[in-house]
Amino acid sequence: MTTTTSGTEIAQHLLDRVVIRFAGDSGDGMQLVGDRFTELSALFGNDLATLPDYPAEIRAPAGTVAGVSSFQVHISSSDVVTPGDAPNVLVAMNPAALRANLHDLTPGATVIVNVDGFDARDLTKAGYTTDPLEDGTLDAFTVYEVPVTSLTLQATEPLGVKRRDAERSKNFFALGLICWMYTRPTRPLVEWIEGRFASRPTVRDANLAALRAGRNFGETAELFDHPFRIEPASLPPGTYTNINGNTALAWGLIAAAELSGLPLVYASYPITPASDILHELSRRKRFGVRTIQAEDEIAAASIALGAAFSGALAVTGTSGPGLDLKAEMLGLAVSLELPMVVVDVQRAGPSTGMPTKTEQTDLLLALHGRHGEAPLPVVAARSPSHCIDTALEAARIAVRSRTPVILLTDGYLANGTEPWRLPDPSALTPIDVDLTTEENHTDPDGRRVYWPYLRDPATLARSWALPGVPGLQHRIGGIEKQDGTGNISYQPENHERMVRLRRAKIDALGTDPVVASGLELDLQDGADLLVVGWGSTWGAITGAVRRLRDDGHRVAQAHLTRLDPLPLQLVDLLVTHPKVVCAELNLGQLTGVLRDRSLRDVRGIHQVSGLPFTARELARRLAEELDQ
């Protein structure tokens, strides 16, 4: 398809979508240009999703495959649910970037290489014994060899910039070139550079010169036939912002504090990939947010518990290794029946594992990882912007049932972005806290007293009174308590009652009208297959189900955003579909739970590579299941 836009003589190919991956050394600024290109595309009106992928080391050895950092963005004129399967375009700033990403390309893809980075030493560092530009490695692809570094140096030379500084602008050259190829207006980018580097005029000017040079190179060099155009997507009307999961989560927590009237206290210990939640909240002092960087993960949970006792919307955030450490405090919060949200941004484990890579391997830890019978609600976000809704839901449940709630996201959601349509804040549902402010029980001798464990008959939630209220002084602790009074009790029948009550309280959320269903359904009459997933795999599963339907299969999709209590409808769906497959980024954690609940032979599709599913691969594996 070719079109000509008025005012320009250049013919443009109209595309429905494109997936671009910027790859280079971790010091090459690939995350930055990826972010910039994403924002430009968002402002232009495309729907999109992104997937950053970078090493945990701040500076892995330069030029090696281990040090490659990449950023993939999928932009489209229609609905986008994943960051894309395989890049249509790979920008490789050096041989290591080429080598690390080549296997993801499908034949026919475009590869733009910075030929200046391909001398013998660079090739050796990347592990190439022959030059891939010459040995036929790239025969299946359309390759553009661009001297990015030298052209950047030329463009910045008149500015008198030192060679080393000038070289650092080469990412903007690449960005300028891609902006030309995909007809992105660069005005917002110029403004961004001017603002960001205002205090460093030399850097600013070098980046601007590199950007212009890249763009002009596209226009004048006869390497490329035509630029491409991707029309704005027909998103529902409204105001949008592009948001990643960690920021969305932080905003959701602030919103929950506003909607509940409780002050937000966020206690956390630095850990990848959750630290950005702490960073975002620490900036937001104007919203009354109290953040504390605790001495360790245990302290962060302890501080949150103390804050909860004192009347805060108390939150602690971490990643898998930190959740291990918070287990004891979660047990106490279950016993004290205090509202608290624990965010786990899952990453590849066990132990340190791969801190910057994604997995869904903490599900069973979240569900069961505490001694004793210590049930608590577990919710999971299904996309970057859904982290806002999930934070609101977690806070709502925590406050309503006086319980700690674990909120699961993962590295993919934390750093991935998508457009989010801003809601009208006044239309958000308030969170009813229902604090107790006076004595709630009459003694046999007629005296009014306060019973901290007096329960709401519907939700089974206990009464919550805050320190500072005269007459409601009470002491609560981790020793088993007598229901009602909250006094220490070692009586067998009371313990049995309390253990069952704590479970029943969580189960009651399943039928609570104030609580969301926790289930996203896309059913199809007469479906041969039900695909079940949870959390961040929603996009990939949705994409895969669309493909299967396009191929004529009848497939239903059920996606869980609450893992405990499981949505009531789920078991029915599991037993009524001829085949059920559960797709998750672990070795079958939800799959086992579903089998247990339904006694069905639920099949599992599992991946533990540290990367999200691609819709293509998932569709292939689901098709295999259909064939069996």
Place this chain on the structure above:
Amino acid sequence: MTDVRGVRGVTPVELTRKDFMSDQELRWCPGCGDYGILAALQLMLPELDIPPHEMVFVSGIGCAARLPYYMNTYGVHSIHGRAPAVATGVALTRPDLSVWVIGGDGDMLSIGGNHLLHALRRNVDLTILMLNNQIYGLTKGQYSPTSGVGKVTKSTPFGSVDHPFNPVSVALGAEATFVARTHDTDRNHMQEIFRRAHDHHGAAFVEVYQNCNVFNDGAFDDLLRRDARPDMLIPLRHGEPVRFGAEGQRGVALNEFAELVVGDVDDLGEDRLLIHDEHRPDATLAFALSRLAADPHTPTPIGVFRDVRRPVYEDEVSTQIEAEVERRGRGTLEELFRSGATWTVD
């Protein structure tokens, strides 16, 4: 937002010990030093003029950690070692409350050592009472991080080979702004020290020598026997020379290596005696005083080692928030959601 906090001063004008006693039966072993400590606390608290509903007692696990159950205040009996961190959460959320932390030597110096250090370093406004009996009582008699080398317990049948902590030195090393030591056999001294610890704005650490008559009876007898006290307790009094003994005949002075030595005043020379200054910004001399007694068998300083002012953690947090709100106005969700680049689809 509804303000559910109580208003200071709405409770009885005249508070009594009874106002701070809960209806729970005390369950420490008969003869335990904790009884005297609880009594001293409950006798002193009415003097503070703070109603019980504005107090929170936080504890971890151990015999001492049961204390909050006996107080008619708000209280959390939390997890072994975690009390300073839980209390930090309380103080951070509610700077208006009077927050107390009660624990033992195992609770605060072993499993919870890290939390204690950081609560002191941050200078959270907490009054921390560490009841030191040099033994694990609740688990029935294992050696603790303050037990001396050679101590024979159930877990050290051949004698402990662990070098113990000196709690006052630890607190001073952790940048504590108020550090004191008292003991369970002198109610007046305890009340005085507890009151001063409470009055200190910031983290106050008090080591209380406490007798465990079941598992470590008489651990402090060398110091605390009535006839031993004059020669074994070195009372620290601000602005006065550090001296002790029935006739004040013993004293403490600096030697040529900048170390403190104990000796007869006649030998040391009266004008060379150390003048105790609680408010010295530098903690070196306070630390040196803490090193005088490596174990409770030689003359041991009691009283306030250090009392200095430093910005208080939760005050600083509040100040930053208030300054930002003052400077740019209270944030709204509308603003928050629009704080990144936005675009409109018609």
